[in-house]
Amino acid sequence: MGFLSYLISGISLGSIYAIIALGYTMVYGIAKMLNFAHGDVIMIGSYVVFTSTMMMGLPVPVGILASIVVCTVLGVLIEGIAYRPLRGTSSLAVLITAIGVSYFLQNAVQLVYGANAKSFKSVVPVKALSLADGALVISGETIVTIVSCIVIMIVLNTFVNKTKAGHAMLAVSEDRLAAQLMGINVNKTISLTFAIGSGLAAVAGMLLCSAYPNLTPTTGAMPGIKAFTAAVFGGIGSIPGAMLGGILLGIIEIMGKAYISTQLADAIVFAVLIIVLLVKPTGILGKKISEKV
Numbered sequence: 523m524g525f526l527s528y529l530i531s532g533i534s535l536g537s538i539y540a541i542i543a544l545g546y547t548m549v550y551g552i553a554k555m556l557n558f559a560h561g562d563v564i565m566i567g568s569y570v571v572f573t574s575t576m577m578m579g580l581p582v583p584v585g586i587l588a589s590i591v592v593c594t595v596l597g598v599l600i601e602g603i604a605y606r607p608l609r610g611t612s613s614l615a616v617l618i619t620a621i622g623v624s625y626f627l628q629n630a631v632q633l634v635y636g637a638n639a640k641s642f643k644s645v646v647p648v649k650a651l652s653l654a655d656g657a658l659v660i661s662g663e664t665i666v667t668i669v670s671c672i673v674i675m676i677v678l679n680t681f682v683n684k685t686k687a688g689h690a691m692l693a694v695s696e697d698r699l700a701a702q703l704m705g706i707n708v709n710k711t712i713s714l715t716f717a718i719g720s721g722l723a724a725v726a727g728m729l730l731c732s733a734y735p736n737l738t739p740t741t742g743a744m745p746g747i748k749a750f751t752a753a754v755f756g757g758i759g760s761i762p763g764a765m766l767g768g769i770l771l772g773i774i775e776i777m778g779k780a781y782i783s784t785q786l787a788d789a790i791v792f793a794v795l796i797i798v799l800l801v802k803p804t805g806i807l808g809k810k811i812s813e814k815v
Contacts, residue, residue, distance in 0.1 A: 527658055528780045529773065534664040534733065536772020537671035541726040542749030543756070543764035544678060545719030551759035552695045552715045553609075555616050559600060559623040560723060561746015567593040567724030568731045568741060569631060572640055582645045589724040597720025598713050606709065624743075632739040644732040663733045670729065674722065675765045682761065687714060695759075744788075748775075751795050757808025766806060 542564060549557045567589040575585035604623050608616050648662030682688035690711045693701040702708050723742075730745060731737050748771060756767025774794055778787040798806065 528776050530660055530664060532773030532776035533769055534667045535776060536769035537667045538726050538730050539749045539752045539771050540671050540765040540768025541674055541722050542745060543753040543768045544761060545722050546750050546753040547758050547760060547764040548715050548719050552691050553712045558620040559627060561742035562624050562627040563593050563596060563720050563723040564727035564742035564745065565739065566596060566627060567727035568737050571645060571728055572642055572737055576643055586645060586728060589728060590721050593724035594717045594721040597716040601713055601716040628739045637739060640737040642731040642735040642737045645728055646732050667729045679761050691715060754805055755795050755798060757805030760807045763805055763807035
């Protein structure tokens, strides 16, 4: 039962990475930029839940809704204020700006809440599931995380492929100038992408802090980096690739901690990424794109 327990834990952790990675892969696929402040939006969402439910005593559903709304608005503001003026400039300028936004959010939260870790109470109401006469126990957080990841991936994939707004996203991803000439509002489409990605970050933050109940201003930093790794692993720009990459990354991390070393688990994760990219540079489900010169 030990291996099965580790496998389920890995899928649960990987599902969190996958939800975060969906935000990365959507923004890159449509806006062709990497939002390295995405991990800190996770942290902001977690603090909103912490403030509303654990400090103000509001019902959990209200805290969850508030977190999603705040992160969605924050994502749109970040895109409009920090990234939109840089559209068309070098990718280095956007990267430096993203790092600046990340540090700004971390330090702003530290000024308000301090640097000490906060104890986060789980917002998941589902009870643990006991199997094989108690030999295997699956926590409620694990169940909700895995189910949420599957539902989000299906809904997001359907939205992108079946709705008018989703088709606009695909058009902007394919050729921004041609999409604009066809009457698509590029700014609105990119803002919508940031809004969806940031809303997903809020969900991921709640699930992450429910499973690992310590909240600090840097809570989203390492999960954000690993989720970006998962997006690249699965094929950045691909929604199924983000999910596959996240789950595989979570399994590798948990198995590495269980069977090799807890200290080397992160190194193993990034080493596997390097090996995969050497063999298939576009990632597992990524497609090679030919550019006209």
